[in-house]
Amino acid sequence: MRRLLIDRTRCDGHGSCAELLPELLDLDEWGFPISLTGERDPAVPRSLAAHGERAVRACPLMALRIG
Amino acid sequence: MTAHLDTALWALGRGTGMVALVMFTLTLVLGIVSRSGRAALGVGRFGVAELHRTAALTGTGLITLHIGTLYFDPYAQLKLVDFVFPFLGSYRPFWLGLGTLAVDLLIVITVVSLLRERVGPRVFRAVHCATYALWPVALVHALGNGSDGGALWFRVLAGLCAAAVGIALSWRLSAGYVERGRVRIPRSVPR
Numbered sequence: 001m002r003r004l005l006i007d008r009t010r011c012d013g014h015g016s017c018a019e020l021l022p023e024l025l026d027l028d029e030w031g032f033p034i035s036l037t038g039e040r041d042p043a044v045p046r047s048l049a050a051h052g053e054r055a056v057r058a059c060p061l062m063a064l065r066i067g
Numbered sequence: 068m069t070a071h072l073d074t075a076l077w078a079l080g081r082g083t084g085m086v087a088l089v090m091f092t093l094t095l096v097l098g099i100v101s102r103s104g105r106a107a108l109g110v111g112r113f114g115v116a117e118l119h120r121t122a123a124l125t126g127t128g129l130i131t132l133h134i135g136t137l138y139f140d141p142y143a144q145l146k147l148v149d150f151v152f153p154f155l156g157s158y159r160p161f162w163l164g165l166g167t168l169a170v171d172l173l174i175v176i177t178v179v180s181l182l183r184e185r186v187g188p189r190v191f192r193a194v195h196c197a198t199y200a201l202w203p204v205a206l207v208h209a210l211g212n213g214s215d216g217g218a219l220w221f222r223v224l225a226g227l228c229a230a231a232v233g234i235a236l237s238w239r240l241s242a243g244y245v246e247r248g249r250v251r252i253p254r255s256v257p258r
């Protein structure tokens with residue numbers, strides 16, 4: 001299963017990823033993404049693959065990767 | 068070439084330049100207010116980022132038309148060298164040179180932005196800062212080189228563009244901008 005990898009050294013916690021992937025991500029109180037699936041890097045189901053790609057492209061700090 | 072075609076080329080060159088100025092103003096304002104992905108205008112964070120990108124690419128396309136049409140316009144007397152090397156033009160060389168400078172910057176910024184995955188965030192950011200130089204240079208070029216530069220309505224348009232950028236910048240630099248900063252920085256240190 002492909003996972004959404006969050007580079008936390010790059011992420012600045014402004015959360016456009018959680019807007020695009022509410023199934024997998026929420027924002028913590030400081031605006032940083034947290035995984036909703038219980039895994040550190042949430043697995044991206046096939047049904048969400050396109051949304052995942054979109055979130056990767058939308059991240060302004062290039063902190064997301066799918067791999 | 069017929070006189071009609073000349074006029075059409077000239078009008079297209081002017082029009083595309085002006086709309087490009089508006090597009091780049093929009094791009095810059097969106098970039099400033101959404102720095103690092105803040106939500107604005109009710110379209111969400113990713114919406115702002117996508118509008119920013121779309122406006123930038125639209126402006127870039129318009130500039131391609133702008134220099135393309137003016138190249139064939141007999142009055143502007145552009146030479147190919149004017150696309151790359153500034154200040155060599157025959158018609159208002161200084162103001163045209165600013166336009167060339169802006170095009171050079173625009174090419175570098177667009178290429179680096181499209182390849183941002185390749186070049187990495189550091190280079191991307193550094194080059195992106197050059198947009199703060201690009202916009203004023205383009206604005207001054209429009210005012211100095213454009214045949215409508217002296218017209219009142221164009222000055223008003225340019226003034227509105229400058230005001231939009233000014234307001235966005237002062238909001239960005241004001242304390243009220245930080246969305247979660249108040250949460251991130253504890254107001255009092257517990258003893």
Ligand code: SF4
Pocket residue numbers: 006010011012013014015016017018031032033058059060061062063064104
């Ligand atoms: S979009 Fe990117 S920078 Fe913003 S919170 Fe998500 S991972 Fe972090």
